[in-house]
Amino acid sequence: MPNFKFYVNVSLATCLALTPGLLGLGTDPVLAKRSVTPNAEIADKQEKLRVVVELVGAPAIEQAKKKGKKFNELTKVEKDNAHGLVKAEQKKAKAAISKKGVKAETIEEFTTVFNGFSTLLSATDVQKVEALPEVAHVHVVNEYERPEVKPDMVTSNGMVQSQQTWGDYGYTGEGTIVAVIDTGVDADHRDFRLTDDTKAELTQGEVESAVSEFGLPGAYINEKVPYAYNYYDENDDIRDDSPGASMHGMHVSGTVAANGDEATGGLKGVAPESQVLGLKVFSNDPNYASTYGDIYIKAIDDAIKLGADVINMSLGSTAGFVDADSPEQQAVQRAVDNGVFMSISAGNSAYFGNGYDLPYANNPDTGVVGAPSVSSASTSVASLENDQIQLDAFSIQSGDKTDKIGWKKQDGPAFTNGDYELVHVGDGQPGQYVGKDVKGKIVFAVRDGAYFYSNIQKTAEANGAAGVIVRGAVGHGDYVSMALANPQIPMASLSIKDGNELQQRLVAGEQMNIKFAGDRISVANRAAGSLSNFTSWGVTPNLDFKPEISAPGGQIFSTLNDDQYGLMSGTSMAAPHVAGGAALVLERVDREFALSGTARVTMAKNLLINTSKAVTDIGPYNQQLNQNLPYTPRRGGAGLMQLHAAVSTPAVAYEKTTKEAKVALKELNRSKATFTLVVENLSDKAVSYDVSSSLQTDLAIERTAGTIQNAMEAQPLQNASVTINGKKANTVKLKAKQTVELKIALDVSKAQVLNPKTLNGLVSAKDVFENGYFVDGFVRLTDVNGAEGNPGLVVPFVGFEGDWGKAPIFDASIYESGSFYQTAGMVDQTGNYLGMNLDESFTSDTIAFSPDGDNVKDVATPVFSLLRNAKDVKYRIVDESGDVVRTLRQDDELRKNYFDGGRNTPYYYSADYKWDGQLNGNPAPAGKYFYEIEASIDYMKKEAQTLRFPVKVDYTDPxxxxxxxxxxxxxxxxxxxxxxxxxxxxxxxxxxxxxxxxxxxxxxxxxxxxxxxxxxxxxxxxxxxxxxxVAYSTDSEKPGVFLDAPLALSPYATSIVPIKGSIQDASNINSFQVDGIDVPLTWNETTKRYDFSTNRTFTDGVHKLRFVAEDAAGNVANFQRTIFVDATPAVIEIGKLPKQIGKKQTTVNVNVTVKDNFDEVKLLVNGDLKFSQALKAPYEMRAFSRTEKVTLPVTSGENTFTFEAVDLAGNVTTKTITLFKK
Incomplete structure (x- = not known):
């Protein structure tokens, strides 16, 4: 079966809109309760799918892995041989595909980190190709969305200790190569330079040699960007400069490696002397905002060939699966195996249900971290808010007072430098302009109602204003980004505080002028010190530990095209901090440890994770409770990256088995877990650390009576224990180059948490979290010398207490209580819910449809919401006996409906899930069935769960x-x-x-x-x-129905029975039915009656015919008449006759058996009645059988006897015998 995997909502990890604060989350969804619209139409069998064909052979990079080298360190002969084997296999596979009659033109070829190629195939051809022995898998390619965000205009190097690392250790990225796979780069930007071009790691000659050797499509650009290519458009246009371009890749590249002169307004990235490979994978076509996974793989492939040390991928598909077979995740793994550090953004979807409501506490699976950062080999990066925001600024002149205020530009024209009069126009509605001259002036409006930003702008434009400044709605926060409709004048937003102060002064009557002069201002970020509210939570669906580290990603100032700069937010901005940081740390690793392959990356990653700084959870409940806890590692990993600490720490600590500085405990064993940490002194001096640990979990709250929700904040896990080598705290002393082990033991069997009703007092954690809960913690090693000592070390860990398979995969339906999204149910072909009553309440007992082709409720389609990622999803119809009568479809993987402020639908609904009422190609018999959806979670073969809807098939009109x-x-x-x-x-x-x-x-x-x-x-x-x-009438008399036929209790000897008579009534007759079948009527003018005459066919038996006549006044005549139909004659069986009759014999006895379907029968012999039996009540068709001994008189010669059996309807059966007497 083809390995189809369809992915939803895959995008670059730039945050387009900040989500509301936890206390402001609404509980009323913006959803249609009556109907739903489809969200997942799947291609038909002949539609072309973009796929990656993976071959069975190993890619070329495996040869380097075996030799313990980076791929570009192999000799030319070794590289040529490795690629030659791969290309030969691909040639053979393509020939085999062609032999099958499948046309598969190659789009991209992969030889280094992946062995395969991409092409277009129909679903039918996919099956043919995957059946070939040369083919391992056929993967449907991921599609990625280009970001639409536009930047505004702060350096975050101080937060991650970049400058301190450059100054104290000289680690600047020199000699390292960072590949940025993104939307493009402006290699001519003034900040994209090396201080000393002669120290470039990748020279023009080396690039040209690689282009020639490997057939690379790109070219050498300059010393800072030695190689770049537009992989999507397949040309050399490497800038992101189409209309509406985000310049996302340029922003990311600047964060990694910009090397500007800060004294003259330039900017420095984290690794300013590193070189950047500009691998553009998005098109410059403004109408095509997507790219594909195979293009990313090709870019990774080429980055390895060019000797990249680090690859940054600021992209993600929310709620990703850990899938070792995914082409992208294979590429990530092989890159790491070759010594390449992979920094990948965690995603910007916060947590399950973000923007809809807080998750229920009985659903612990709240993580939505994106793929491919979920890959076990990647370094998944979360986002922290920057301390400062750098903004454009204007000056306000009022009398002798001048103030400078920061502002955020919106889409549309830019403000022209100059002086303007400022006019206050209230909330910006037309009535606020009456009596005010605003032509050529700047207007100031405050949105405090429902007058939209686009309306405020258009009204100002219509009144001749030169521009608009807005204080946004309080709920939208500072410097809101506004949705505008083709503005022709510039518009800016302010912070709430500055806007309020400006409003107060204007209302008080101050006259103000405003001046735009190209100034900038740095202002404090009100969210400083917190993890960004958009950063995606972990863990992965299979309880792997992601994300692993945090870096600044909220309000990040970096480079844009044409020597410009701007501000962006997202984990896209956090990942390049870590990419640049990895370049610096790899300098230390290469200088001190001479590691290669996975060991090289693991050492760099461990140094970064170990030395991260705890970030305090400053959520509203934590502030209220004054808990002073770190953010859960499921949200921010180990904490904020600290580069100076990473390059200066004399020791590392890691889990003994995985050798990683993080621990995924998965499910705890009977409420307990143990793991062993290895602490390794890398230095030539002794070191000593105090070791401690703590446990925490999620904070549960009860905002609505009876509903316990996850506040998405931390709380201590109390009355639980964690020991280090058997003690609550310990001290470890290491001699030079010494390694010691620490045994960490957890016990949460008696764990308690705050009472969610009151947030006061303790209750059992198991009672609050009925489907289990996370056990989070950090093992911290602090130098015994305190602040004067070496950097501390941290190892975060995450486990789960309970059965990870217990929490529901499927949301409850609208037919029951406890539903989160309140959308799951069955719908007809128009998307209207089945089982919906007239008052819009829902009952499962009335889910029904009539698949009769009248376009009214002809199909039954499930709408379902996934609370968790699901694998092996099966759709089937089951009868009342529990037998599967039809299998409709199967999906390999479906991602949870995470919502994300409406960017993801809260349900799955597609016409491909419909049941059209057919079974085995025929209409299903009327009756009760069940539509079942079965699915499993992605964890250790947990028991499948089933969503079951009762469905009635009903063809009968009421x-x-x-x-x-x-x-x-x-x-x-x-x-x-x-x-x-x-x-x-x-x-x-x-x-x-x-x-x-x-x-x-x-x-x-x-x-x-x-x-x-x-x-x-x-x-x-x-x-x-x-x-x-029903004609209006005063007639209250029932119609008179006069039957001429059939007569009551009349037997009929044929199956065709006449129905004849007339109806008399004062009103018109609306309908006349016999046994529910309409009988035509003819008006008889002579008798003034309705005549009817028809025939009906019946089987043998007693038939009770119901006659129903209804007149236009609604009067009904309803009666019954019984008839007998007996079209089957009786059977006569004559027993053994004598062979001869003696001369003296005068009589012969003969046994005669008479059988019939009714028990009214008589037997005659030569007209003489031998027996007779009448029909007995109750009237029914009872089988009759009687054997009679008949005495026959005989005389000499021939004696002839005629036997006659006469049944109920008069059917006569005759049998004649002849007896001879001598």
Missing amino acids: TFSAKWQDDSLSVKANDDFSGIHSVEYFLNGKSVAKLANGSASHAFTSPLNETDEVSVRVTDHAGNSTTKT
């Missing part, structure tokens, strides 16, 4: 009777399966009432007359309906 009582029309409706949904009344074609009760009555408020047309439509829950006109 019936009803209607009767007038004055001006009220009463309806009695009946539906014996799916149930009555509604009774709707129409007057002259217009609906006047719709009622839910099957026994309904509606009083018409306007006087009626007999010319009014009144009709009623009764609909069941399956969409079947019956509509009848």
